[in-house]
Amino acid sequence: MSEQIDPIVIYAQLPAFGIHYSKTSLWRMEKADRFPRRIHLSVSKIGWRKSELKAWLDSRDAERVNRQAAGRSGGIEANTAAR
Numbered sequence: 001m002s003e004q005i006d007p008i009v010i011y012a013q014l015p016a017f018g019i020h021y022s023k024t025s026l027w028r029m030e031k032a033d034r035f036p037r038r039i040h041l042s043v044s045k046i047g048w049r050k051s052e053l054k055a056w057l058d059s060r061d062a063e064r065v066n067r068q069a070a071g072r073s074g075g076i077e078a079n080t081a082a083r
């Protein structure tokens with residue numbers, strides 16, 4: 001039986017996934033449960049499981065699609081009602 005290995009993505013590789021946050025911003029997002037928890041690989045090297053990053057990116061994309069759909073469904077009525 002073969003086990004699937006979940007690769008680790010180190011900080012320097014995050015831009016390849018479209019993630020361009022500073023280490024401090026990522027730390028704050030982790031503390032607020034808005035980003036996957038890091039894995040300490042050594043004293044100075046951190047990383048994240050690739051599957052967790054992908055799930056986070058997918059959730060962000062789903063939020064974006066939901067916001068766009070909500071904007072399309074009520075945008076005109078909301079704008080005219082405010083006038």
